[in-house]
Amino acid sequence: MHLLLYGLRGAPARVMYQNPTLTLLHRSPGRREYLRANKKPIVFDTGLNCWVVLDPDLAAAALTDPRLAQIDYHEANEELARIARLSLSNIHFTLAHNPISRDGDLHVTQRKATARHLANHRRNMGAALTAAVDRCAFRFDTAGELEVMSEIIIPAVNLMIGALIGVPVSGDEPAATMSRLFDRLGSARRHVEADRQIGEARDRIKAAHDDISEAEVGAALSLWVLGYDAMIGTLGESLRLIFETQSGSALSAMSFPDNPPETGVAYIARTARTNLEFGGVAIKAGQRLRVTLQSSAYSDDPKQQARMFGAGIHTCVGRPAALDLWRALTAKLATIDRKVEFLGSKLRDQDYLFVYPDYLKVHVT
Numbered sequence: 001m002h003l004l005l006y007g008l009r010g011a012p013a014r015v016m017y018q019n020p021t022l023t024l025l026h027r028s029p030g031r032r033e034y035l036r037a038n039k040k041p042i043v044f045d046t047g048l049n050c051w052v053v054l055d056p057d058l059a060a061a062a063l064t065d066p067r068l069a070q071i072d073y074h075e076a077n078e079e080l081a082r083i084a085r086l087s088l089s090n091i092h093f094t095l096a097h098n099p100i101s102r103d104g105d106l107h108v109t110q111r112k113a114t115a116r117h118l119a120n121h122r123r124n125m126g127a128a129l130t131a132a133v134d135r136c137a138f139r140f141d142t143a144g145e146l147e148v149m150s151e152i153i154i155p156a157v158n159l160m161i162g163a164l165i166g167v168p169v170s171g172d173e174p175a176a177t178m179s180r181l182f183d184r185l186g187s188a189r190r191h192v193e194a195d196r197q198i199g200e201a202r203d204r205i206k207a208a209h210d211d212i213s214e215a216e217v218g219a220a221l222s223l224w225v226l227g228y229d230a231m232i233g234t235l236g237e238s239l240r241l242i243f244e245t246q247s248g249s250a251l252s253a254m255s256f257p258d259n260p261p262e263t264g265v266a267y268i269a270r271t272a273r274t275n276l277e278f279g280g281v282a283i284k285a286g287q288r289l290r291v292t293l294q295s296s297a298y299s300d301d302p303k304q305q306a307r308m309f310g311a312g313i314h315t316c317v318g319r320p321a322a323l324d325l326w327r328a329l330t331a332k333l334a335t336i337d338r339k340v341e342f343l344g345s346k347l348r349d350q351d352y353l354f355v356y357p358d359y360l361k362v363h364v365t
């Protein structure tokens with residue numbers, strides 16, 4: 001990958017994305033400037049061998065266009081299990097109940113099941129938010145080095161997801177990595193580990209609910225695997241951006257936007273059902289589209305920013321809960337008089353889907 005330093009007027013030198021393919025654009029340090037300056041709504045990327053939708057309005061049009069189909073992750077998992085001769089039965093189970101893999105009536109049924117599960121557990125959210133916020137304030141009480149991912153964000157998301165699923169998940173549990181089953185480029189070993197973790201989560205859901213049906217277990221699992229890395233990545237990268245660009249300021253003097261300024265879900269994929277014209281280009285049946293969501297997060301328009309949660313029938317079911325946690329944490333941070341200096345952050349290795357910091361280190365004084 002080639003990176004080129006360039007200066008923006010009135011801004012520090014930035015790293016501009018110069019990769020001949022857009023494969024790793026979502027992880028590059030210069031992605032915000034690249035996407036904000038970009039004038040091409042859609043391009044064909046030969047490295048990825050697919051169309052990349054870069055414009056946020058065209059991204060929303062892609063997600064609401066019935067000629068474009070959702071990716072069948074369920075079928076893709078079956079194929080991986082067959083080719084690599086693996087038993088991925090827990091992934092199979094969660095995908096069979098997951099609205100993200102489905103279209104039509106099955107999608108409607110499974111989306112309703114996840115929404116119902118969330119509605120039934122939403123009353124637990126208040127206590128989880130209080131616990132997450134208290135823990136965050138406590139961590140900033142002491143001066144010195146602080147690793148924000150393991151000390152604040154992962155515990156907060158554990159508490160929130162646990163409350164929403166109705167399973168006790170301790171703030172001190174290490175981060176689960178089961179969401180990585182959606183990473184098409186992830187290794188078979190990662191899928192095996194995701195399958196093991198999903199098996200454990202499945203048992204915990206059953207143990208926590210009396211007389212729960214298999215469909216309800218599937219709905220709860222879907223929320224866990226879809227919400228977990230998306231939440232941690234979004235909160236982590238958003239705080240990384242804020243701490244990096246406002247390094248040295250007191251938390252109480254920093255500006256925390258209403259919507260997270262970064263998203264952990266950089267893009268989502270669709271395939272063309274037939275030959276079609278879209279966004280001024282001709283797309284062939286079966287061709288894939290990578291629909292960028294970072295451009296929505298980087299927009300100045302709050303309506304556009306909301307589209308980082310998707311658009312159309314698959315729009316994120318967990319959006320209100322995700323925003324509740326972001327707003328509760330940042331409202332608390334904005335009351336703390338400690339100064340924060342950004343020390344460094346690195347994205348999780350070999351992640352071709354989520355934008356998820358491995359660590360985010362700051363110095364607190």
Ligand code: HEM
Nearest residue numbers: 099100111223226227230231234309310314316317318322
């Ligand atoms: C800030 C964090 C989050 C982001 C950025 C995010 C993003 C998204 C996006 C972009 C989609 C649409 C996918 C598509 O069209 O293919 C989606 C769907 C979904 N999300 Fe989230 N999400 C977040 C948090 C959560 C949470 C916390 C939960 C659960 C508690 C959740 C549950 C779901 C479900 C169930 C779907 C599938 C909906 C369907 O297919 O009908 N998400 N999310």
